[in-house]
Amino acid sequence: MEYSEQHMRDYLLGKLSPADRRKLEEELESDPSLSEALQLQRDIMIGIQAGFDDQLREKLQQIDNLQEKEKPAARRILWQWASAAAVLLGTLGVYIYMNQTSPDERLFLSYFQDYPNVVQPVQRDQEAPSQLEAFTAYQNREYEEAFLAFTNQEAELPEVDYPTFYKGICALHLDDWTAAIEAFEKVRAGADNRFEEAATWYVALAYLRAGNRDRAHLIFESIAEQSGSFQEDAKAIVEQLQ
């Protein structure tokens, strides 16, 4: 029997029904030309796959190169220097960095602080290693690692919001405003309201840092109107945004 290329392709991809597969395999044993045709199909499929994968890979590489170029080298160096200086020289380093940034960035940097770990101490006895890992990384300021660990926890603990909330804080440290906004908005919409107030504050900061001044302003105004931990800071920011 002569098989079509589509039939052979589907065999190679494991898409044939068990009966069709058995039939083809029985013929394979007695028909060397079928075996040869199948080998050719396999080589074509793998070669074409590799060829188009290479084209996609080139595109991804171009994206990497472009993103690298988009980070202004001077600012990167300055940031690295300022970060180091801030550790060594305290406020002096921060002062230098702050002078290189836009007003909204400065505002963000003036008010953005880590949220304390309010989860781990009270749940220490019950925690799995992955939870310890997340908070240990967070407290050690290893934000990429913490981000991943909290992301993994999100799936493991869908009934609580704290992994998403702390993931958002990590995203702010990693300059990933989109991920930060997404995380905080999710916490605000969630049923666990322990972090709602803080998430509202941080999402406003994230919008501000992401350049969405109007949205940030609206949220800061709503925080400023209600009594709460962030009310005074929100009032001050609203004044500066006007």
Add this chain to the structure above:
Amino acid sequence: MNWTDADIVQSILKGDEAGLVYLYKSHRAEFLGWASKRFQVDADLVSDAFQDAIMALRFNVVHGKVDGISSTLKTYLFAIGKNQLLNRLKKSKYEFSAEETILLERLVSTIEPVQELTDRQLKVKMFVQQIEEPCRSILRMFYYLGYSMDVIASRLDYKSEDVAKTIKSRCIRKLRSALSI
């Protein structure tokens, strides 16, 4: 635009690259950060492993191998990425510390050996780099996207499946000729 996993899958099935690019851009930094904290390896190697993972994910989506998975695409991508990273590390003769070995044993369930392309497969790959329309689209749809001939006929606006089959046969003849068969 925020893509959902369903958007990304649809984009991949349509043969677009936008969904894959979005997935790549969204998670590359996190994967690189994760890997660099755990392994003392060159960032390029990690980056290549992540690109391998994107290719593998595309293949699995196109060929229905992710249907019914319970995890998110991101979790799935990271799982593949870890496997790909291990493959590349092994290939580069990287010496694992005891701690890394333990970590890898925890992370990686199955390790697929990396297959080198044969001479004939390499020739096919070269052919893809020079291929022109309509062969480019038709072979891409058939072998890379796994479309049936009737779908290809419809996507490429051919009058019938037979027309598509005839054109594909011509393309395969060109390919065979490039392979000296």
